[in-house]
Amino acid sequence: MSRTISVGLDGSPESRAAAEWAAREAELRQLPLKLVHVWEPAPIPVAQTAPPGAETQQHWSERIPRESAEGLRLRHPGLEVTTEQVSGRPGEVLPRLPKEDTELLVLGSRGLSGIGGYLVGSVGSAVVAHATQPVVLVRAGEQAADEHEMDPAGIPSTAGPFRPVVLGLDADHPDDSVIEFAFEAAGRRGTSLRVVHGWNPPPYFAYGLTADLEFHAELARGQTAALAEALRPWRRKFPAVEVMEKSHFGGPATHLVDASREASLVVVGRRIRRNPLGAHIGPVTHAVLHHAAAPVAVIAHA
Known part of the structure; x- marks a missing residue:
């Protein structure tokens, strides 16, 4: 088929x-x-065989x-x-x-x-x-030109290279289908992949019970290492795709929306949840859908 x-x-x-x-x-x-x-x-009303203007x-x-x-x-x-x-x-x-x-x-x-x-x-x-x-x-x-870098006169042009593809990635629970979609999209466009990851500290740190700056730095290093590890096999699988990753303190939605202003495409995931209340998009994907400045691809995954 x-x-x-x-x-x-x-x-x-x-x-x-x-x-x-x-x-x-x-x-x-x-x-x-x-x-x-x-x-x-x-x-169709009961008294009619077809509605007006059908x-x-x-x-x-x-x-x-x-x-x-x-x-x-x-x-x-x-x-x-x-x-x-x-x-x-x-x-x-x-x-x-x-x-x-x-x-x-x-x-x-x-x-x-x-x-x-x-x-x-x-x-x-x-x-x-x-x-x-x-x-x-x-x-x-x-417009097609919106997906491309600006020319020397500062005007978007399809003659220029594609803008980067932006991937929002949960480094703690990375999903292969989301990552693969983003790498393939960047590869088709001959452009780079910009990976955005956001993280928050544990509640006891966030609420001020621990104010050790070194501990914060240690958390940041751990998140950066987790992001690099999640991307390692994909760098090997797509060696032609240049990858730029950044782990940010705080929620990822704002950082993804900011990155979308210079993107040709934004890629995010949606976890498939089966529950009596119905399907949900998720807060990060919901925010990106409403505020991103580029087309947004949503990849459903388990």
């Missing part, structure tokens, strides 16, 4: 930006692109993916673009796309006006929280 890069498309500016990003990613991976349009039909609604639902596919084929010659229309609620349908043939699922999120960040709606949150395949969220207005 052929694997694809799939993108949720609804005709909004953010979904169109996501489709363009997905097309570029499909070219990097040499995979076909699938535009998935989830059509949620209006409820034919018009269906016409537009078919026109959106068709015209988007035509435009993408023109802008990305040689890229195989297919469309699929599914009936249902997007937040329920998109996470259930078969993992076996969906290598990556891409969604759009509304950019926050004037500052870096996302407005992650209910569909995006539901998909990120429940999808088992990697999910990338792309802001409205995201």
